Amino acid sequence: MNAITVSDLTRVFGDFVAVDHVSFDVRKGEVFGFLGSNGAGKSTTIRMLCGLLKPTSGTALVGGIDVSRDPEGVKRRIGYMSQRFSLYEQLTVDQNIRFFGGIYGLTAERLEQRRAFVLDMAGLHGRERTKASDLAGGWRQRLALGCAILHEPPIVFLDEPTGGVDPVSRRQFWTLIDQLAETGITVLVTTHYLDEAEHCHRIAIIHAGRLAALGSTTELKRVFAGRTILEVQSDDPVQAMRALDAMDDVEKTSVFGTAVHAVMRHEAATDTDGLGTRLAGAGVQARHIEPVEPSLEDVFLDVVAEAGA
């Protein structure tokens, strides 16, 4: 049974198509990543799935409920947390938990139980009376997540949940997400951090409102089947990139730190020494050339370039 079923979901603002016939399924207990650049349509999709925004056409079943027919029913079954960690800053940790418990209609004893759980999860024991505005980013983020899942929803939407949080807290946060998924909760998370996307069971890459690719990281990397990626280390990456772009058997290049990744055309020779000689002929001294496994970033750039073409 799928937790979320989306078919031909479309949303139009005026004459701008923000989401264009997107279809996908999310399995129960899955961590599903939504990857895309800013303005690709990630947030619009999530807002439709949460019942905040009516779809122009298409259907979305969330927890078996049609979001256009019964948005209130959807809201009872989901948790939602956005990049803004929308807590009441003037209120204390405890008051925030109680407020959100109240509007989700939790009974007093259930609220006590869940409050203890959230304090535990967020590591906020002993800081119940601290004002939310006085918490560091990581804690606020975890408190916001806690408030969003107070009512134990089976499905959780996280819209760029790690924005503005330090790397250590980001790592802790992903550990939390993994734990949630282990208890059978379905998590749909949007991000533009590629390293985070690697945590997801499956990833949907969305570009210009369309679903450009979908699959696990391993599956996604298969787009490079038959194409080799050569990593070229040199003193002058910009020059190296120009030289590589001029070659017929190089499909495209991208800069990775000080290295250049050259995607070789299908069936192209992957003779690293030969390439070194040809680069030297173009006046570029390559220190080291080797074939590498495609990273998610390679995949993302490739998919987006294909989708844009």
Next chain:
Amino acid sequence: MRKALSVGRKEVRQILRDRRSLMLLLFVPAFFLLVYGYALNWDIRHVHLAIEDRDRTAASRSIVSAFVNSGYFDLVADVRGPDDITQLMNHGSARAIVVIPNGLSRDLAAGRTVPVQVLLDGDNANTATTVMGYALTILQSESAKYRMVTGTIGGPSVSAVPRVWYNPQLRSTLFLVPGLIAYIVMITSVVSTSLSIVREKERGTMEQVRMAPLDAGSFVLGKSIPYYLISLASALTILFVAMLLFGLPMRGSWLVLLGTISLYLIGALGLGLLVSSIADTQQVAFQVAVLASFLPTLMLSGFIFPIASMPPFLQGVTYIVPARYFLIALRGIVLKGAGLAIIWPQLLSLVAYSCVVLLLASLRLRRQWR
């Protein structure tokens, strides 16, 4: 309903956290009253008066003392001749000069009419008119005394004896305080409700709350109740201060008064909600709220300018200003002890206003909630 209470409890906590705004809501209105109550006063007292008494008899001194004892005039100079008059007027040291002619006593005894000259500084037309009124009243009552004494026939045998009800001394404070309550309560409640909702929009908490299975109605109700209570407290504070300091009477029923204030407040909160559904930033909300509450309540409610003397178009506009009805009702209750039997049309209008504003606001907010 329980969810609305949760929202209300949260709102109260937020308000309590924000001590500065709370103080602003509760005490600035009373402070306003003090400033306006003392400054906005059309009674003219302590008019600087100079007198040229050319007669210097018991009769002339009686006129002088009538002026001085009236309480409206302060005698500042004794004039000795025309040069003095010019000097006093030019320097503004006297606003009114009374010239009593030579032979006043004699002519009065002979039953002749004696012209007493009153010179006024007309640089402020309103003040001059009022002072002229005072002077004429004093002189008339003096002349009446002489007619009685001398038994002279002539002059009007029937005279008007005005008696002013409800505010016998015609103190403008009594007339102004109800207006001030309408004005202050309107501004604070419209501004505070609209700001509190737009703040949630700005900070993103609104979106988070919308994700909960909570309908717009409970949210709005929960947010309005605390502001209703605060505005009510603020209105009652103003009333008590006015009673203590300005001797405002309370001749009607407290229950009717509370009900009337509540009706007015509901309309004001509704207006605040409407403003918050239009504005997306606190800045815009503040400006719109002040504009929508301050100007009409000050100018078009009959608080300062009588509605009857407005051009017909503006008179028409006043029908959608809730303070117009509230003022009549409040003055009626407080000054005249009017009950429901008298002020029901005003209350009905307030109910109608509240319904329309709340309907508009809820339609707009509900659409945004989705």
